[in-house]
Amino acid sequence: MKKILMIGTGGTIASEVTQDGLAPELTSQQLLEHIPAISEICEVECIQLMNLDSTNITPNHWRLMARCLRDHYAAYDGFVITHGTDTMAYTAAALSYLVQGSPKPIILTGAQRPIGFDSTDSKINLTDSFRCATEDLPGVSIVFNNKVILGTRARKTHSKSFQAFSSINYPLLGVLRDGCLMRYIRQDCGAAPIFYDLLDTKVSLLKLIPGTDGELLNYVLQRSDAVIIESFGVGGLPSYEGTDFYSSVCAAMEQGKTVVLTTQVQNEGSDLLVYNVGHSLKERLGVLEAYDMTTEAVVAKLMWILGQTRDRREIERMFYMPVAHDILWRA
Numbered sequence: 001m002k003k004i005l006m007i008g009t010g011g012t013i014a015s016e017v018t019q020d021g022l023a024p025e026l027t028s029q030q031l032l033e034h035i036p037a038i039s040e041i042c043e044v045e046c047i048q049l050m051n052l053d054s055t056n057i058t059p060n061h062w063r064l065m066a067r068c069l070r071d072h073y074a075a076y077d078g079f080v081i082t083h084g085t086d087t088m089a090y091t092a093a094a095l096s097y098l099v100q101g102s103p104k105p106i107i108l109t110g111a112q113r114p115i116g117f118d119s120t121d122s123k124i125n126l127t128d129s130f131r132c133a134t135e136d137l138p139g140v141s142i143v144f145n146n147k148v149i150l151g152t153r154a155r156k157t158h159s160k161s162f163q164a165f166s167s168i169n170y171p172l173l174g175v176l177r178d179g180c181l182m183r184y185i186r187q188d189c190g191a192a193p194i195f196y197d198l199l200d201t202k203v204s205l206l207k208l209i210p211g212t213d214g215e216l217l218n219y220v221l222q223r224s225d226a227v228i229i230e231s232f233g234v235g236g237l238p239s240y241e242g243t244d245f246y247s248s249v250c251a252a253m254e255q256g257k258t259v260v261l262t263t264q265v266q267n268e269g270s271d272l273l274v275y276n277v278g279h280s281l282k283e284r285l286g287v288l289e290a291y292d293m294t295t296e297a298v299v300a301k302l303m304w305i306l307g308q309t310r311d312r313r314e315i316e317r318m319f320y321m322p323v324a325h326d327i328l329w330r331a
């Protein structure tokens with residue numbers, strides 16, 4: 001029987017009703033006690049790394065999770081991390097950069113309703129996740145509502161219903177039907193994973209609205225090593241009286257900061273060269289663009305890259321180099 005490590009981090013799945021709203025209180029061991037049938041699927045050992053609403057998860061917690069995987073990697077056949085859904089897509093992306101090429105499954109799961117509630121999705125999500133953790137499903141993925149989503153492509157797209165996650169600009173890796181995994185895609189992997197530990201957390205995101213105050217961008221640029229600007233459509237920077245976004249970006253890049261343009265539109269990604277509002281940003285300034293990557297993946301990838309280098313060319317090379325199919329290859 002395969003041996004799986006369950007790593008508890010909190011979330012709704014582990015939450016109980018308190019006077020001040022739901023709060024994570026159950027340990028991984030207590031979660032398992034709700035589903036005795038898991039012992040027919042695999043042998044499980046548990047570690048409780050933290051017990052947090054995922055709103056409170058930070059990049060330091062991603063590093064703790066990656067270290068936990070590294071320290072216990074050899075002893076288990078697969079890993080199930082229980083996590084709040086609110087920032088699970090960020091954690092999945094971060095672990096995809098911190099633990100690359102894993103031949104063993106690293107599954108993140110959680111729930112929209114606590115395990116103690118009559119109408120809960122916790123039990124099916126956990127059972128499906130343990131099934132997937134015993135399969136040939138390399139790399140980091142999210143198993144939720146019968147779907148298997150690649151870690152770099154997940155996004156929370158429903159705040160309440162069980163179908164919380166979607167795969168963005170990439171097909172599902174598989175689905176679960178009556179507890180059986182139908183795998184559509186097998187991720188490539190190495191003989192052993194490469195673990196990373198360093199992250200530069202001075203990465204910020206600015207979402208534009210029509211008429212954004214240019215001083216906001218200056219402020220964010222000042223306080224960050226990299227800024228992601230979530231712009232409109234296929235991407236570009238506005239210009240109107242009283243703002244000079246272009247000069248702000250230019251000055252920040254001269255100081256060695258990294259600027260990435262992405263889009264608020266969920267599907268199909270950016271293409272800065274299409275419109276005049278984006279063209280010179282790309283051609284003359286050389287800002288990076290996200291193309292089909294999710295914002296969650298861009299955030300985590302920049303932290304991972306800047307944890308390793310400050311060289312502009314190297315940053316650009318690493319940014320466009322696909323890791324776990326986070327970006328479609330561009331020749």
Ligand SMILES: NC(=O)C[C@H](N)C(=O)O
Pocket residue numbers: 010011012013052053054055083084085086087110111112113
């Ligand atoms: N469904 C959930 O898990 C939401 C919860 N607030 C969390 O992210 O921890």
